[in-house]
Amino acid sequence: MEQTFDLQWIDYAIMMIYFVFVLGIGWVLKRYMKDANAFLEAGRSMPAWVAGLAFISTNLGALEVMGMTGSGAKYGMMTTHFYWIGAIPAMIFLAIFMMPFYYGSKARSVPEYLKLRFDEKTRGLNAILFAIMTILASGISMYALAILMEKVLGWDFNLSLILSAAIVLGYTYLGGLSSAIYNEVLQFFIIVIGLFPIVYLSLHEVGGWGGLKESLEPIVSNKGFAPDAFTTTWKYSGSATSNPMGVEWYSIAAGLGFVLSFGYWCTNFLIVQRAMAAESPVAARKTPLIGALPKMFIPFLIIVPGIVALVLMNNPTSGFSITDPVTGQPNYDLTIIMLLKHYLPAGVLGLGLTALLASFMSGMAGNVSAFNTVWTYDIYQSYIRPATNDKEADSKHYLKVGKLATIFGVLVSIAAAYLAGLFGNIMDFLQTIFSMINAPLFAVIALGMFWKRTTGHAAFIGLLAGFTIALLHHGLTAPMGATTLVKGGWIGIVHVYPVEMAQNFWTAIFAFVTSASLTIGLSLATKKIKSDEELVGLVYSLTPRSGMNDGKWISRPSTLAWLVGIIAIILTILFW
């Protein structure tokens, strides 16, 4: 199957109209960017539904869309673990238990919360690591977009890179975090509406869900699994060898469902920043819950078409293929692209490609807007030019720094994109490091939030020790068939995991347990420096909970949390 697209004028027109709107939003918001608070924190003015859709759109980057459709073709419905148990419990926990402290403490970022709760060195460690990682992630997103444009549209790599960077810079420089959030909401709708025809047409072709299950049976049996292994989620998780993902139920529950997902959703500032921009404490708590509602149904938008792609691949008359012409091997990252090409004529094809471009840009802009906040408040204001007594002059100065940080962030992202071109494994490397940092960070923040005895020294050492143990575990283990040291075993191999996912889950579990136990032990052994009065608003047991559940029961965050939880349980049972 030819991998390049033959686009018509209407496809280009749709892309152009979309980009005009994206830049137009930045232009309209420019007049409101009068100080650092408006530019870097969106003035804490976002309605809950806007912040909630931005919250989920930030997570719906192109690497997610392309990767998860490919995972649908590789693992079937088990991929939904990343959307249900691997997201919903953490989002409910963030909304109900953590947002009151992130938002109520008046911290402007997660690193600043660490400073208020613990000390400067813990904040510094997190801020510097976060700034480096987000800007690398933004660059990798740019690289992936430019490669895709080169492959499917025949556009020049350098031109695609500069053009996408210029558009992201344009709207984030003009409108700051508000512009990034507004565009993420726009991107959410364009992604859903742009990809929905694929869901309808692909299911229509195989005869609906029943027809899909029937078509899968011989294909899945040939792979050595039970005939319904690709359309169930927990049924075959009793042993690693009987399910396509190659992981057991307890490593899914503890590794993905607890450590990795809580580490990502509850402590990653890129995500939490959207909720911190909400207009009130109640709106901030509702933000992750509003995001959780579409999150639960995204598998039907991107994983189900991936499963249909598996059926099409095994049907020689379908004309569908994801085989890489160079290697001759299936390239699962191309699944969504090839589905667009297979099903969509000119017009809706432009819409589908615009949805993919939008998902790339939401990932980039999210990273850049999180970077400029952490850079301005947690690095520049803390270590280079502290605030003075003149608040108005300070605010204008930090606004200027925030805008310059946006330009700097995009320029470094471009450099990181070229770096990604030199090292093909940088994406794997980055994701591995991210999971190593997030697990200990969640251990430390959760202990700090729910145990007033946790001390700054213990938190700092707990963070470092968790990260070190994660590195050691990664260096001493490898997944079966690993061909590069990026996959592990760079110290020596003492254990081989059946699949890479199992190794990732256990790396996170080891990091979390080490970090939590060391932080608890050292907290008991070190002196508590901050008084109870200083910890009000930062620690659960010391913060009055009045006003957290005001209003009618129907509009309370806790009611929404119950609704989200019940829907997640129903979906899990339906696809057990």
Next chain:
Amino acid sequence: MLDIRIPIGLLFAVLGVLVLAFGIATNSDPDMYVKSMQININLWSGLFMTIFGAFMLIWVKMTKKAE
């Protein structure tokens, strides 16, 4: 501050009308039908987007009226 429903409504109304018009104009072109399915997907997508865009703009108008 800008009401985000306005650009969302406008974008989908514009894209919807464009795709709908394209779907009508190419209704007799067999290349515009999805393989083996007699579905003019541009027609239906365009119609849906137009309705969605109009709904967003009407929602804004109703909210303004209520205020």
